[in-house]
Amino acid sequence: MNSAFLPGFALGFSLILAIGAQNAFVLRQGLRRDHVFAVCLTCALSDAVLIVGGVAGFGALAEAVPWLETTMRFGGAAFLLVYGALNLRSGWRGGASLLASDDLRSALGPVLLTALALTWLNPHVYLDTLVLIGSVSAQYADRLSFGLGAVTASFTFFFGLGYGARLLAPLFAHPRAWQVLDTGVGLTMWAIAGKLLVM
Template identity: 70%
Template sequence: MTAALAGFALGFSLILAIGAQNAFVLRQGLLRSHVFAVSLTCALSDAILIAAGVAGFGALTQAIPGLEFAMRLLGAAFLIWYGARTLQSAWRGGQAMQAGQAAGSLRKALLTCLALTWLNPHVYLDTVILLGAVSAQYDNRLAFALGAMTASFVFFFSLGYGARFLAPLFARPRAWQVLDVIIGLVMWAIAAKLLLM
């Protein structure tokens, strides 16, 4: 039980900070668009990465020095593009976006979600390497992994479905513009951090 609680606490703390993936899930939750599929995709992706880390996959990134650099470049490029797209949406602002409004196809939402997850080098550093390293301290690494996986499911479904409580605030187009500006700037800040590492 101690290992599971430690895994839950560490896993939850690593995904709590606002990032590209979390901002996307929040936005989908506000739009009430594909919330279940997006939340499930994020949580399952995390579960795969956690399992890989606990199984020792973190050693691969250390064994191939260029892999981390390539992941950083790909991640930064995607975040710059996505941030620009979000800031352009904020600038236009003419779209009367409202909670409940369709936000694109399920395919597009899932592809964006997968790109924000799998092209983010921080997910490998945090989820694979850090969680993998910490799990080695516990005799019951499976319990640690299950605790961390549970944290991902709790977090993403809470964020996706909890976003609707903010719906009255986001009934105003100006609030959507502000959110898009914040999301765009967060994407660019993360991209800059990746490029300057």
């Protein structure tokens, strides 16, 4: 396996792991067993489009404007430091259970529109994919393998979350589980930021 695939997978997985509105929605759909495949596929394909755009577009742009990669790398590190701090704060304060409410089942159309909105209307997704993944991919000679790793991470995560949610129901009924996860995500973000800063 190409050496750029695993770093791409690791970065993509760690970025998408953060609990946000999109992941909470996928988790709820999975726990309710409601349009799970369609929701997971919609989120994963949306991520794939953005990741490919980031890897391809940023790579070409970085060659044309040499200083842009360094600027984006430090900008990405700053974003990750702040993002990690927010997750650590959430872990410290304690999270609320996402399983407290169970809405009525919805028709497929509204469910997919919600999944698309939570993806494409989230400003963080553009920073994660077009900027951060795009800038880190420029460090590798084989950007295609790096991007493929990040795309594979998205599919793995979303389908794992959607279909694995029913197994996690007893665990994530307790706020303490969200605290542990948020803390782990925050530390991961800081580790990636540190690596970007010492490149």
